[in-house]
Structure formats: C-alpha cells, structure tokens
Amino acid sequence: MKKDYVNIGKRLPRVDAIVKATGEAKYAGDLSMPGMLHGKLLRSPYPHARILEIDTSEAEKVPGVRAVVTGKDTIGFKAGGISAQGDEPYLAMDKVRFIGDAVAAVAAIDQETALEALDLIRVEYDELPAVVDPLAAMAEDAPRIHEQAANNISFKTDLAYGDVEKAFRECDYVREDRFETRPIRHGFIEPHAALAVWDHSGRVSFWGSKQSPYFTYRNLAKALNIPLSRVRVIQPYIGGGFGGKNEMFNVDFSAALLSRKTGKPVKIVVSQEEVLFAYRQRHPTVIDLKTGLRKDGTILALDAHIIADGGAYLSIGALSLYLMCAFFCMPYRLPNMRAKGYRVYTNTQPSCAMRGHGVPQARLAAETQLDIAAKEMGLDPVEIRLKNALKPGETTPNGFRITSCGLEESIVKAGEIIDRWRKESPKDDGRRKRGIGLACYGYTSGPRMAGHNTAAAVIKVHEDGGISLSTGSTDAGQGSDTVLSQIAAEVLGVRLEDIRYGMVDSDITPLDPGTFGSRVTFFTGNAVRIAAEDARGQLAEVAADALEANLHDIVFRDRRVFVAGSPDRGIPFSKLVKIAQYGGSGKTILGRGNWAPDGIEVPNFKTGRGNMSAAYSFGTQVAEVAVDTETGFTRVTRMAMVHDCGQPLNEMAMEGQLEGSAIGGVGHTLTEEIVRKGGQTMNPSFLEYRMPSTLDACPLEILHTDTCDEVGPFGAKETGEGIQVAVVPAIVNGIHDAIGIAFKRIPITPIMVLDALKKK
Amino acid sequence: MKTQVGLKVNGFEYDLLIEPHWTLLDVLRDAIGLTGTKEGCGKGECGACTVIMDGEAVLSCLVLAIQAQGKNILTIEGLAQEGRLDSLQDAFVKYGAIQCGYCSPGMIMTSKALLSKNPHPTEDEIKTALSGNLCRCTGYVKIIEAVRNASRTEAGK
Numbered sequence: 001m002k003k004d005y006v007n008i009g010k011r012l013p014r015v016d017a018i019v020k021a022t023g024e025a026k027y028a029g030d031l032s033m034p035g036m037l038h039g040k041l042l043r044s045p046y047p048h049a050r051i052l053e054i055d056t057s058e059a060e061k062v063p064g065v066r067a068v069v070t071g072k073d074t075i076g077f078k079a080g081g082i083s084a085q086g087d088e089p090y091l092a093m094d095k096v097r098f099i100g101d102a103v104a105a106v107a108a109i110d111q112e113t114a115l116e117a118l119d120l121i122r123v124e125y126d127e128l129p130a131v132v133d134p135l136a137a138m139a140e141d142a143p144r145i146h147e148q149a150a151n152n153i154s155f156k157t158d159l160a161y162g163d164v165e166k167a168f169r170e171c172d173y174v175r176e177d178r179f180e181t182r183p184i185r186h187g188f189i190e191p192h193a194a195l196a197v198w199d200h201s202g203r204v205s206f207w208g209s210k211q212s213p214y215f216t217y218r219n220l221a222k223a224l225n226i227p228l229s230r231v232r233v234i235q236p237y238i239g240g241g242f243g244g245k246n247e248m249f250n251v252d253f254s255a256a257l258l259s260r261k262t263g264k265p266v267k268i269v270v271s272q273e274e275v276l277f278a279y280r281q282r283h284p285t286v287i288d289l290k291t292g293l294r295k296d297g298t299i300l301a302l303d304a305h306i307i308a309d310g311g312a313y314l315s316i317g318a319l320s321l322y323l324m325c326a327f328f329c330m331p332y333r334l335p336n337m338r339a340k341g342y343r344v345y346t347n348t349q350p351s352c353a354m355r356g357h358g359v360p361q362a363r364l365a366a367e368t369q370l371d372i373a374a375k376e377m378g379l380d381p382v383e384i385r386l387k388n389a390l391k392p393g394e395t396t397p398n399g400f401r402i403t404s405c406g407l408e409e410s411i412v413k414a415g416e417i418i419d420r421w422r423k424e425s426p427k428d429d430g431r432r433k434r435g436i437g438l439a440c441y442g443y444t445s446g447p448r449m450a451g452h453n454t455a456a457a458v459i460k461v462h463e464d465g466g467i468s469l470s471t472g473s474t475d476a477g478q479g480s481d482t483v484l485s486q487i488a489a490e491v492l493g494v495r496l497e498d499i500r501y502g503m504v505d506s507d508i509t510p511l512d513p514g515t516f517g518s519r520v521t522f523f524t525g526n527a528v529r530i531a532a533e534d535a536r537g538q539l540a541e542v543a544a545d546a547l548e549a550n551l552h553d554i555v556f557r558d559r560r561v562f563v564a565g566s567p568d569r570g571i572p573f574s575k576l577v578k579i580a581q582y583g584g585s586g587k588t589i590l591g592r593g594n595w596a597p598d599g600i601e602v603p604n605f606k607t608g609r610g611n612m613s614a615a616y617s618f619g620t621q622v623a624e625v626a627v628d629t630e631t632g633f634t635r636v637t638r639m640a641m642v643h644d645c646g647q648p649l650n651e652m653a654m655e656g657q658l659e660g661s662a663i664g665g666v667g668h669t670l671t672e673e674i675v676r677k678g679g680q681t682m683n684p685s686f687l688e689y690r691m692p693s694t695l696d697a698c699p700l701e702i703l704h705t706d707t708c709d710e711v712g713p714f715g716a717k718e719t720g721e722g723i724q725v726a727v728v729p730a731i732v733n734g735i736h737d738a739i740g741i742a743f744k745r746i747p748i749t750p751i752m753v754l755d756a757l758k759k760k
Numbered sequence: 761m762k763t764q765v766g767l768k769v770n771g772f773e774y775d776l777l778i779e780p781h782w783t784l785l786d787v788l789r790d791a792i793g794l795t796g797t798k799e800g801c802g803k804g805e806c807g808a809c810t811v812i813m814d815g816e817a818v819l820s821c822l823v824l825a826i827q828a829q830g831k832n833i834l835t836i837e838g839l840a841q842e843g844r845l846d847s848l849q850d851a852f853v854k855y856g857a858i859q860c861g862y863c864s865p866g867m868i869m870t871s872k873a874l875l876s877k878n879p880h881p882t883e884d885e886i887k888t889a890l891s892g893n894l895c896r897c898t899g900y901v902k903i904i905e906a907v908r909n910a911s912r913t914e915a916g917k
Contacts, residue, residue, distance in 0.1 A: 011856075013853050013854055013856065014853075014856070014858065016858075016861065017852070017853040017856075017858045017861075018845070018849075018853055020858045020861030021845065021849040021852045021853050021858060021861075021864060021868065022796065022836065022837070022839070022840055022845070022849060023794075023795070023796015023835070023836035023837050023865045024796065024837075025861055026795065027798070027862065029799070030789075186896075187896040188860070188896055189798075189800040189808055189860075189862045189863050189895070190798070190800070190860070190862040191799075191800070238860060239798075239860050239861070239862030240859075240860040240862060240897055241860075242896065269799075271801075271802060272800060272801040272802065272805075272806070273801075273803075476860060477859040477860025477861070477862075477897045478859070479859065652856040652902075653856060655856070655901075655902070656856050656859055656897070656898055656899075656901075656902055657859075659898060659899035659900075659901040659902065660859065660895075660896065660897045660898050660899040661899070662899055663898075663899030663900065663901075664896060664899065685801070685803060685805055686800075686801055686803075686805035686806050686894060687803075687805050691894055691896065692899075692900075693890075693891045693892075693893075693894060693900075694886070694888075694890045694891050694893070694900045694903070694904065695887055695888070697887070697899060697900040697901060697904065700899075700901060
C-alpha cells in the first residue's frame with residue numbers, strides 16, 4: 001500500500017530539532033524562578049536499617065537554609081503498584097531499604113548551603129541484616145525487607161498452556177540452561193530534575209523530567225493529600241528516559257513538599273552519580289530455561305523459571321514480570337509452555353521498565369538456547385527460526401493475536417544478508433575470529449492494560465492555516481512530537497511546519513497514560529488522526545458551501561482545499577479557515593480525537609491470558625562480531641536489522657531509533673554492568689559504567705518488510721524499542737559462531753572470553 | 761569570598777562576582793543564564809558541557825571560571841549568526857542527529873572545534889574527536905553523518 005503522501009513516510013527533520021541544536025530548548029534543570037530555592041536529598045548509607053531518630057535542628061540553623069523535611073512531614077503515601085499494593089515512601093518512614101533511599105530533603109538559598117545542611121542532619125540508624133542476592137533473599141531465614149512479603153517475593157506469575165510434561169516426552173531433543181543478566185542502567189544523560197511552585201491558593205505547579213508526566217500528576221495529589229484539580233504538571237523537554245523516567249520519584253515529591261513548606265519555588269537537580277546508585281535499573285535475572293524440539297527443529301515445549309531481582313521496591317515490577325513470562329510466546333509458535341516467575345526484593349536500587357521492558361531478559365535466554373540447540377542438532381539457525389516463526393492470523397497460547405506480521409520475510413532477508421557477509425569477510429583472521437549471529441523478536445505497539453489506557457488529541461485551527469496540536473504524550477527523544485505532527489498535517493492537507501505541537505500541560509492537554517511500551521505513535525497517532533479528521537470534517541462543510549460542491553468531494557492537500565477531480569475549483573487552506581471563522585456568527589474549528597483498540601482482552605498478570613496489544617512488531621537482527629582470542633575483546637563489526645514496523649511514518653526518525661537501540665544493545669551485551677559490593681554501587685560514574693561511545697558505533701543496514709498494519713495510524717506499528725530485544729542475543733550468538741562458546745551471562749567481558757577459551 | 765572576574769562569552773564582556781571554586785559551567789548557566797550548555801555528570805565524563813575556549817573544546821565542568829578570564833569562550837548560543845544556523849547545527853537538524861537533544865550542544869561544540877582545526881576529517885578522526893561525548897539515543901550513526909556532511913558544506917563555501 002504505497003500512497004502518495006505529502007508528509008507521511010518522508011525523511012523530515014524533527015519539529016524540535018532546531019531549538020535543541022541551538023541550546024534554546026529548556027529542560028527541567030534549566031528552569032529557574034525569582035526567589036527560587038535549591039533542594040538536596042539526604043540518602044541512606046546502609047542497605048537495610050531501621051531509622052531510630054532524625055535530628056534536623058543543626059541543619060536548620062545553617063544560614064540560608066529555609067526548610068528541612070523528613071518522612072514525618074509526609075502522610076506516608078507509598079508509591080508503586082500496578083496490580084499490587086504500593087510500597088515505596090518518597091521519604092523513608094521507619095526503614096531504609098537500599099543505599100540511596102531518601103531520608104530527608106533540604107531547601108536552601110543555593111546548592112552549597114543545601115549540601116552543607118545535609119551534613120548536619122543526624123540520623124540514628126539501627127542497622128539490619130541486608131540481602132542483596134535474589135536467590136539468597138528467597139531463603140526461609142533471609143532478612144525480610146517488607147513486612148507483608150514472605151520470602152521477599154514482591155510478585156509472582158505462573159503461566160501454563162498446553163500439556164508441557166507430555167510435550168517434553170514427545171521431544172527428540174531437550175536441553176536445560178541457566179542464564180543470567182546483570183543490572184544495567186537506562187543511560188540518559190540528563191539527570192532527574194524537578195521544579196515545583198506551591199502557591200497560597202493551594203495549587204502546586206510542577207516542571208520535571210518526566211517521560212510520563214501524568215504519573216506525577218496523580219501521585220503528587222495523592223502524596224501531598226490535595227485534590228487532583230490543585231496539581232498542574234507542565235512538561236519541559238526531556239533528556240532521554242528509556243523507561244527510567246516514568247514514575248514520580250523522591251526528587252519530584254521533595255521539591256513540591258519543600259515548596260509547600262517554604263512558600264518559594266524549589267528546584268532539585270540530582271547528580272549523575274545519584275542517578276547511578278539511587279534510582280532505577282533494569283531487572284537483573286536468573287532464568288532456568290528448558291526447551292524441547294522435534295528433530296526437524298519444531299519447538300514443542302518450553303519451561304521457564306525466572307527469578308527477577310526487583311531491588312528494594314515494587315515499582316511497576318508486576319508488569320515487568322508478566323512481560324518476561326508472556327513474551328516467551330513470541331515470536332515463535334509454542335504450543336506448550338510454562339513460565340513461572342518470581343520478582344524478589346533485595347536491598348539494592350529498585351528495578352523498573354527499561355527499553356524492551358522485561359522482554360530482553362527472556363528473549364536472550366530463549367534465542368541463545370535455540371542457537372545452541374540448532375548447532376547441536378545440526379540445523380541451520382536461519383531455518384530453525386523460519387520453521388517456528390509466527391504467521392499472520394495465528395494466536396499465541398496466552399492470547400496474543402497476530403495480525404500484520406512480517407517475521408518470515410524478515411528471517412528470509414536476514415538469511416540473505418548472512419550469506420552475503422559470509423562471502424565478504426573471512427571467518428578466521430588469525431587471532432581474530434569472526435562470527436555472525438541472528439535473533440528475532442516480537443514486541444507490543446502499546447499495551448492495553450487495566451486503568452486509564454486510552455489516548456486523546458485536540459486540534460485547533462488558526463486563521464493563517466496553522467494548526468495547534470495537543471496530546472497528553474511526551475517526546476523523551478523518540479521523535480513522537482514530529483510523527484504526531486506529520487499525521488495531523490497529512491490529514492488536514494497542510495505541511496509539517498504548519499503544526500505547532502503543544503507540550504503537556506495537565507491543565508490544558510488531554511489525559512494520557514505516558515510514554516511507555518511503544519504506545520505513543522500507535523495510540524496517540526490514532527487519536528491525532530481522528531482529531532484531525534474531526535477538524536477537517538468541520539472545515540469540509542464550510543468548503544462545500546463556499547465551493548458549491550458535494551461535502552464528500554472536498555479534498556485537502558498541500559495547503560489547498562479543492563473539489564475532487566477539479567483542482568482549479570479550490571481555495572487556500574488558510575482562506576477556508578478565515579471563511580469559517582469570520583462568516584455568520586463564526587466557527588471555532590476544534591478537532592477532538594480519542595482512541596484505544598477495540599475488543600482487546602486486557603491481560604491478567606497472574607494467568608498471563610489476554611491480548612496486550614492491537615498489533616505486534618517483528619524483526620530479525622543480524623550481528624557480525626570479531627573476537628580477539630588473545631585479549632578476549634569482542635567488537636561488533638557490523639549489524640543489520642530487517643524490521644516490520646508496518647509503514648514507517650518518518651524513515652529518518654525511525655532509523656535513528658533503531659540505531660540507538662542497536663548500539664545500546666552492544667553496551668548491554670559487552671560492557672555494561674552495575675557492579676555492587678554488599679549493596680554499594682562500585683561504579684557510579686560514566687567512566688566506570690561503560691556505555692558505548694562513538695568508538696563502539698558500527699555500520700548498520702536497515703531493511704523493512706513489506707507490511708502495513710490495519711489498525712496503526714497510516715499502517716504504522718512499534719519501532720526502535722523491540723529491536724533491542726534481539727540485538728543482545730544476536731551478538732551472543734555471533735560470539736558463539738566465532739569461537740564456539742555460547743555465553744549464558746551478560747555482559748560478556750574479555751575476562752569471561754579468555755577464561756572460556758582456556759577451558760575449551 | 762567572592763571575587764570579581766571578567767569573562768568574554770560569545771563576543772560579550774561580563775563582569776561577575778563569583779566564588780573562586782565555581783566552574784565555568786556554573787557561571788555560564790547560573791550567573792550568565794546560558795543554559796544551552798548542559799550538565800550531564802559534572803565530572804568530565806560525558807561531554808555534555810563542552811564549550812570552546814580560545815579555539816579548544818573544553819569541558820566547562822572541569823574549568824574554573826577564574827581560569828577562563830581573558831579567554832574567548834564560545835557556547836552553543838554563540839554559533840548561530842544573524843538568525844542563521846551554523847552549518848553544523850544545520851547538519852545536525854537535517855541529518856536527524858538529534859533525538860532527546862541533551863547531548864547535542866556538547867556534540868556540536870566538540871565537532872565545531874574539530875572542523876575549525878581539521879576541516880576535512882576522516883570518519884575515524886570524527887569518531888575519535890567525539891569519543892568523549894556520550895549519547896544514549898542515537899547510537900552515534902547520524903551524528904557522525906551530520907559532522908561529515910557539515911565538513912563538506914564548509915568545503916563548498
């Protein structure tokens with residue numbers, strides 16, 4: 001389905017690119033206000049301790065200090081949840097549960113005074129035994145981190161479909177492996193920052209670095225115990241999120257609480273070091289996986305046992321665990337499966353969503369094991385994937401309905417790339433061994449879950465032909481402001497530069513769940529399409545009158561409105577708006593759109609049944625690696641992705657998403673790990689926590705499958721998030737191909753490679 | 761004890777009363793109000809705060825403001841001239857090198873210093889010059905492409 005669009009599918013620069021290139025774009029930490037105070041947080045130095053007493057009197061005496069708050073100044077609201085009870089106070093009440101847990105907050109005339117005051121707060125702790133290993137945390141005699149959680153289990157899932165035991169008996173080949181993924185960080189460069197202003201009418205206005213600002217909107221009201229109508233959340237530009245800026249954090253809450261106490265604006269910007277040891281991470285996991293196949297490579301059964309280290313608090317971990325288990329059902333046909341998951345509390349920083357949310361850990365295990373199986377059974381890794389690939393029209397045993405699906409095509413094309421690369425570069429270059437690996441993925445285009453999960457858009461048309469577009473969605477860097485603007489421009493027959501995209505202001509913009517699960521383009525994109533159609537319909541009535549034509553014959557295209565078949569019988573778009581606004585009693589052209597997928601069975605986290613998304617994206621990732629057998633150092637030399645995102649709305653923006661995801665995946669596979677000793681983060685800096693730099697970037701080939709989704713806006717689906725699921729196992733499988741060693745733990749460090757080569 | 765310093769930033773002179781331990785980054789952002797220069801780590805590890813001092817790319821979080829006295833400082837705000845974007849800014853926009861944008865000012869300033877010394881860098885030279893500027897969004901592919909294209913535009917002038 002290739003249509004002749006003016007805006008859709010074009011390589012258009014982002015609508016926010018110029019202000020970001022000039023430094024004019026304001027992020028939360030850039031904002032300031034007259035009389036503004038600066039806040040700082042005091043954090044626990046212990047992984048687990050009871051708070052006996054907090055004495056803030058000395059701190060309060062420091063000249064320039066305006067307020068000190070602790071848990072006692074709060075109503076004790078506990079954040080977190082989704083299908084479970086919240087458990088995380090913004091300021092510790094009775095206990096601290098990890099090194100970095102916030103205990104008190106100070107507001108002062110400048111940051112230095114605030115820091116000086118922090119040093120003078122006396123906290124008397126009764127240190128408790130800590131547990132930092134998730135397996136140890138599940139033992140009967142382990143210290144209990146939350147009273148209500150026996151064996152420190154914060155959430156569990158048990159999904160079972162088909163007859164797993166019987167199916168394993170029918171298998172020709174069965175293997176079991178244990179996989180381990182280590183904690184990693186989101187890696188945004190902008191640290192958490194918040195500015196809050198409490199006024200004496202009882203309203204709080206808030207600017208923060210939030211990818212899902214309506215989380216903060218609701219939780220500010222709850223935690224401050226004020227009506228929702230008293231909260232206003234305004235969204236500045238966001239310096240990356242990747243899942244780590246969804247929730248409201250202690251920095252956000254403390255800014256608001258300190259503003260209430262002082263009557264002044266309060267800004268808190270945390271340091272990058274604090275981001276590293278005191279905020280969120282991706283769930284580390286231990287996964288025992290058993291897969292059974294027929295000798296022709298057909299997967300018959302899978303049995304997974306997952307222990308996910310949730311850290312000190314629940315966060316949105318119930319969803320994380322559900323996703324880890326449920327996505328064993330994708331992207332391969334799996335008639336019999338069982339996935340048992342435990343999310344476990346430990347005295348470490350809390351785990352939450354991160355790009356791919358739970359799925360990367362599960363798919364790493366499944367894709368690596370499938371590769372080992374193929375090799376041992378003498379089957380081609382491309383063929384085995386092709387044999388099991390889901391096809392359009394299938395339903396997975398847990399209820400995911402596959403509609404548009406270019407998986408088969410992507411595997412075939414990936415196979416062609418592998419053949420070409422094999423011919424181009426020698427496998428063995430002396431001490432450097434080359435290998436090529438592949439892996440596949442399927443991912444959601446926005447989850448439909450319980451609670452508020454719809455999207456909305458409002459469009460206002462101006463007399464110069466300009467369009468104001470507002471939604472509740474945020475662009476944390478993924479390019480959605482641009483893509484949503486392209487959709488509005490296409491429907492209304494104007495150009496991208498005619499759209500003014502309004503960022504979130506909870507007083508004005510419509511309610512939205514947030515930027516997560518690759519939902520914005522799919523959900524909000526449809527809402528924008530509907531809002532634009534609504535506005536266009538109102539204008540078409542005016543045009544039909546003015547042009548003396550049938551309503552259904554009015555065409556909107558490239559800033560002109562004309563009668564179908566007679567492009568000369570038309571007027572400029574801006575003139576039409578003026579006719580509408582100036583004529584008779586005048587018309588205000590306002591388009592409204594709401595959208596959520598119809599007839600979707602909301603997933604049940606405990607049983608796993610349900611269809612979480614109206615469309616799934618698919619793809620195959622290929623990675624070529626060179627392993628230096630003398631130093632153990634692995635380089636990813638090039639990668640390719642064949643990718644079904646439906647119809648790309650903006651190829652340049654889409655490529656950027658895929659490239660970022662892929663290079664991020666290189667870091668996750670080879671270098672990134674939060675290293676802790678007894679709950680203390682040993683590498684809370686960018687030097688020691690090694691994210692990829694320009695020197696790790698490699699050439700990438702990006703190909704699409706020929707797919708178009710029926711439900712997605714202009715045929716589009718998810719892009720850029722799901723691919724990271726496949727990048728990591730593709731590299732692991734590439735190393736397997738290069739040196740014959742299938743690593744079952746990431747990151748794969750040079751020492752691991754050398755040790756494994758020695759043992760071989 | 762605050763001291764008087766004179767700074768020359770983007771062609772303008774500033775007389776400021778500052779604490780001796782304040783960094784150039786602090787002063788640019790908080791005293792002068794040039795918030796285009798970003799703080800990512802405050803420890804010289806991410807490159808987000810890169811500015812140009814007497815032609816050299818420096819990490820403004822590692823330079824004390826008093827060390828910058830008498831030097832010519834160029835920040836991201838000083839690049840566009842008479843309403844026209846610098847060719848690097850233009851290339852970053854045009855080639856999709858900007859996503860969240862937080863690392864972009866630092867990336868552009870590092871690239872600017874590179875191109876002013878080496879107008880036609882090879883890909884490896886671009887990668888080496890930018891290796892101290894971290895970006896999590898882009899995977900660097902389009903950033904490198906933008907710098908390469910800007911170097912061609914400069915050559916065409």
